[in-house]
Amino acid sequence: MLRLTLVRHASTAWNEQGRYEGWTDTPLSEQGVAQATELGRRLEGEWFDHIITSDLHRCWDTAEIAYPAADIIPDPSWREMNFGAWEGLTFEECSERDGSRFRGWISHPAACTPPGGEAFGDFSLRIDGAMKALPAQGSALVVTHSGTIRVILARLLDLGFRKARRFAISACGITQLELHPDGTQIVSLNVTR
DSSP, rough: OOOEEEOOOOOOOOHHHOOOOOOOOOOOOHHHHHHHHHHHHHTTTTTOEEEOOOOOOHHHHHHHHHHHTTTTEOGGGGGGOOGGGGGOBBHHHHHHHHHHHHHHHHGGGGGOOOOOOOHHHHHHHHHHHHHHHSSSSSSEEEEEHHHHHHHHHHTTTTOHHHHHTTTTOOOOEEEEEEEEEEEEEEEEEEEOO
C-alpha cells in the first residue's frame, strides 16, 4: 500500500487576485510563505519516503519551507494544466476576451482547449502517468496544483472532471489517500487545520 499525501501549493499573488496560473512560474506571496510555514507545523512528525513536487517554484518552495532538510524531487509531470493565452487573466477577463470558447471550456473542459494551451485529455494523461510512476508501497508527499488534485480525485472516484471541480482544494489543503492494489481509500480531503 502507498500512503499518498497530496498538498496544493501555498498562495501566490495571482491566486489572491483570482488569476489563472497554469505553467506561469509565479512566486509565493507573503501569505503563501506563512501558509507553507504552517503546513510544516501541521505535518510535523509525519514521515515521507518520497517528497515530490511540480517543478514550478510555488510547489517547490512550499515543500522546501515545510520540509527544509528534505530531499525534494521536482517533476514537471505534476504541473497544473497549461492555460495558454488565459494565464494571468481572471475569470471575467477570459470571459470578455474569449466568451464562447471560455464558456465551452467551463462547461466541457474535455471538448475545448484554451488558446495556445494544453488539451484536457493531454493534461489527464500526464497526471495518469505521474500517478503510475509513484512507488507501490511506502509513503509519498506530492506538492502540486488544484487542477492536478481534482483530476486524481475524478479518476479515483470515477467522476467526470466537471463534478470534481466542485471539490474545494485550498492553498496548503492536505488530501490523504491510501492506494491499495485492489482500490483506493480517501482518508482526508482538503484538511486546512
